[in-house]
Amino acid sequence: xxxLVNQHxxxxxxxxLGLLPFVLLxxxxxAASAARLAENPNDPLLPSLGTMFExxxxxxxxxxxxxxxxxxxxxxxxxLTRLALGVGISMLMGLVVGILAGxxxxxxxxxxxxxxAVAMIPPLAVLPILFxxxxxxxxxxxxxIVFGIAPFIIRDVQQRVEELPTEQLIKAQTLGASSWLIxxxxxxxxxxxxxxxxTRLALGxxxxFLIASEAIAATEGLGYRIFLVRRFMDMATILPYVxxxxxxxxxxxxxxxxxxxxxxxxxxxxx
Amino acid sequence: MIVTFRNVxxxxxRDVVLERLNLEVQAGEFITIVGASxxxxxxxxxxxxxxxxxxxxxxxxxxxxxxxxxxxxRGVVFQKYSVFPHLNALDNVLVAEEFARARLTGRLFGRVRxxxxxxxxxxxxxxxxxxxxxxxxxxxxGGMQQRLAIAQALMKNPKILLLDEPFGALDPGxxxxxxxxxxxxxxxxxxxxFMVTHDLKEGFYLGTRLLVFDKVRxxxxxxxxxxxxxxxxxxxxRVEPEVLEEIRDQTGLPVAGEAGFRG
Numbered sequence: 338x339x340x341l342v343n344q345h346x347x348x349x350x351x352x353x354l355g356l357l358p359f360v361l362l363x364x365x366x367x368a369a370s371a372a373r374l375a376e377n378p379n380d381p382l383l384p385s386l387g388t389m390f391e392x393x394x395x396x397x398x399x400x401x402x403x404x405x406x407x408x409x410x411x412x413x414x415x416x417l418t419r420l421a422l423g424v425g426i427s428m429l430m431g432l433v434v435g436i437l438a439g440x441x442x443x444x445x446x447x448x449x450x451x452x453x454a455v456a457m458i459p460p461l462a463v464l465p466i467l468f469x470x471x472x473x474x475x476x477x478x479x480x481x482i483v484f485g486i487a488p489f490i491i492r493d494v495q496q497r498v499e500e501l502p503t504e505q506l507i508k509a510q511t512l513g514a515s516s517w518l519i520x521x522x523x524x525x526x527x528x529x530x531x532x533x534x535x536t537r538l539a540l541g542x543x544x545x546f547l548i549a550s551e552a553i554a555a556t557e558g559l560g561y562r563i564f565l566v567r568r569f570m571d572m573a574t575i576l577p578y579v580x581x582x583x584x585x586x587x588x589x590x591x592x593x594x595x596x597x598x599x600x601x602x603x604x605x606x607x608x
Numbered sequence: 609m610i611v612t613f614r615n616v617x618x619x620x621x622r623d624v625v626l627e628r629l630n631l632e633v634q635a636g637e638f639i640t641i642v643g644a645s646x647x648x649x650x651x652x653x654x655x656x657x658x659x660x661x662x663x664x665x666x667x668x669x670x671x672x673x674x675x676x677x678x679x680x681x682r683g684v685v686f687q688k689y690s691v692f693p694h695l696n697a698l699d700n701v702l703v704a705e706e707f708a709r710a711r712l713t714g715r716l717f718g719r720v721r722x723x724x725x726x727x728x729x730x731x732x733x734x735x736x737x738x739x740x741x742x743x744x745x746x747x748x749x750g751g752m753q754q755r756l757a758i759a760q761a762l763m764k765n766p767k768i769l770l771l772d773e774p775f776g777a778l779d780p781g782x783x784x785x786x787x788x789x790x791x792x793x794x795x796x797x798x799x800x801x802f803m804v805t806h807d808l809k810e811g812f813y814l815g816t817r818l819l820v821f822d823k824v825r826x827x828x829x830x831x832x833x834x835x836x837x838x839x840x841x842x843x844x845x846r847v848e849p850e851v852l853e854e855i856r857d858q859t860g861l862p863v864a865g866e867a868g869f870r871g
Contacts (some may be wrong), residue, residue: 502689507659508757509692510678512704512764515711522714523701526694603694603744 384573393577408562409581416559417585419475420547423482427543428536430487435494435532436524441516449495456488460546464553473554478547485546487540493535497528530597530604537593544586610635610800614755616665617755617835618651621746623868624835625651629665631819635767638794638801642809643821644859648836649804652821653772656802657684680708683761684770687777691745694807696864698741701728705764726833728763735759735789738808755789762797764793771803787814808861812852818842819869820855 346354369426370383384392397409437444438452471477501524511525551560559582566574597604613631617624626650633639643649654660655667658678667674669681678684691700705724708717716724732738735755745753754774761769771790775783791814794801805811811818820840827833840855855861 407695504686504689505692507657507678508684508686508690508760509707509805511657511680511682511766512707512760514707514714518707518711518714522706523692528691601694603746 351586369501382572383572384576389577392573393581395578399405411557412559412562413581413585415555415557415561416547416551418539419478419551419558420543422479422483423547424486424512424536424540424543426479427483427487427490427539428532430483431490431494431532431535432528435491436498436520436528438491438500440497440520440524445495452488452491452495455484456492458484460485461549464550465535468554478550478555479544480551486543489539489542490532493533493538494528497531498524501527527600530601533597535594537590540586540589540593544582548582609633610669610672612666612668614666614668616655616662616667618648618655618660619663619835623832628837630778631841632679633800635800637817638791638799639803639806639817639819640815641802641819642739642808642855642859642861643810643836644861647821647823647859649821652803653770656768656770657682681767682763682770683764683766683768684772685754685757685761685774687773688753691753691760693745696736696742696744697727697748698728699730700745700756701731701759701763704728704760716809723757726798731759731763732756732791734762736846749782750778751786752784754778758793759788762793762795763798764847765797765807766799768800769800771801773804773806776806783810790814806861807850808856809861812844815844820859822858856864 349520366383367386370385373380373383374385393409393499397407401408435447438448439445446457460481463484464477467477468486471480505523506519509519514522547558548560548563551558552564555561559578561577563578610632611633613629616626616629629652641649641652646727651660655662656674659674661676662674666802668676684690692703695703701723702716703714705727706714709720709724710716715721729741731736734863735758737752737755737759740748740752740775745756753834756772774790775786778786787810787819790801790803793799801815803815805814818840819838821836822839823834824839825834839858840851842851
């Protein structure tokens with residue numbers, strides 16, 4: 338008998354094993370829900386899978402009686418717009434500030450302490466300030482996401498730039514490159530895959546800040562909706578929404594990973 | 609004189625790395641540099657490169673003060689990390705041309721690009737990489753990566769070519785091929801080469817002139833109080849075996865394959 342550390346499951350078994358916890362959790366839920374509903378068919382806390390699907394389907398396909406909109410898509414569009422703006426701005430800041438601070442000594446000395454300090458501030462603590470300063474509109478929500486993830490992305494990019502072997506920068510100079518061309522042809526392309534990686538890691542935090550700000554002040558959005566229906570303990574809406582958010586988060590993560598592999602074939606092979 | 613050092617010192621605070629360095633080098637020389645580790649040969653190369661400045665004394669390149677930052681007049685090949693991992697072989701060489709001619713966009717287009725591409729391909733052929741034009745560095749062997757780095761450096765026709773233990777990480781067989789290549793390029797292109805090496809035999813076999821760096825004065829209480837100097841400066845064509853013996857004792861460097869150096 339080989340040691341446990343040396344025993345590897347075959348491929349198919351491996352996939353099945355990965356699936357197993359999900360199936361078990363689902364079964365446990367179905368059993369618990371059935372037990373509760375047998376006692377009280379109107380119990381809202383653990384709705385059956387069928388009820389949840391019906392609710393989700395209604396939100397996705399039937400116009401709301403109050404506003405005439407397709408609630409799910411309005412919420413999704415609003416949330417994704419905020420998320421895209423916040424993440425996009427953070428990425429841009431990450432690139433510009435990260436490269437400046439990592440490559441140009443004067444800029445690094447000026448910016449590094451500030452970035453470190455800002456990164457220490459808990460973003461949710463400044464949320465009231467943002468609402469007061471920018472109002473309860475879209476801007477405050479986007480700024481919260483930027484405030485939450487930009488320092489992390491900037492620092493990651495800066496670190497990557499500083500990790501570039503000095504030899505490469507010297508080599509570029511002996512080939513006649515100016516500072517600008519070093520950025521453009523040597524640093525930027527090598528930092529880009531790392532930027533996508535950092536963004537992937539920051540997405541979780543971005544969702545957190547998005548939902549937090551929507552919960553507090555919004556008129557539509559995925560986070561707004563689940564906190565709205567919480568008052569009626571409407572689990573049949575909340576649970577599918579959580580699954581939907583998770584699915585979206587998973588998709589973005591996958592997309593960024595694939596983008597890295599397609600766009601930068603040299604990146605993986607280097608390791 | 610292409611390179612002149614007049615009473616050059618390099619110190620870091622109270623630590624002296626190089627002291628009283630005097631050197632004159634003519635165009636076309638192939639200089640090999642050996643010495644125990646920590647004796648300043650890499651510092652010397654970095655000073656030629658412009659990465660380090662002299663603390664005292666004059667360093668001249670073709671009679672003018674040595675520029676204090678790296679530039680296209682001095683090419684370099686390091687032991688590793690010399691090539692750009694995100695560019696394929698052709699682009700790695702082509703980029704040298706693009707740095708020079710596209711100051712804003714860093715990219716050439718159309719007919720200018722075609723001409724630059726032809727020049728880059730020619731250079732890749734000169735180092736024997738015609739078959740690997742589209743390959744990324746991580747797909748190339750160590751020897752091929754160094755060939756690529758040499759091709760890059762030669763694109764600028766540098767006044768001097770600096771090699772910092774360029775073949776140190778390669779297998780002996782590959783190293784022999786690289787020796788043949790660099791000698792061939794040196795002769796045909798009339799290069800002036802400075803090469804730091806760990807291998808005494810490489811130092812003796814390859815160049816026209818051997819420099820040995822070592823500390824002449826020692827203070828056991830303060831090992832960094834005195835710097836290294838050039839202790840041997842000998843034309844490689846006329847080296848007595850006893851001298852090699854002496855240098856080996858002094859620097860403690862190995863001589864790979866004792867026999868067979870061109871002495």
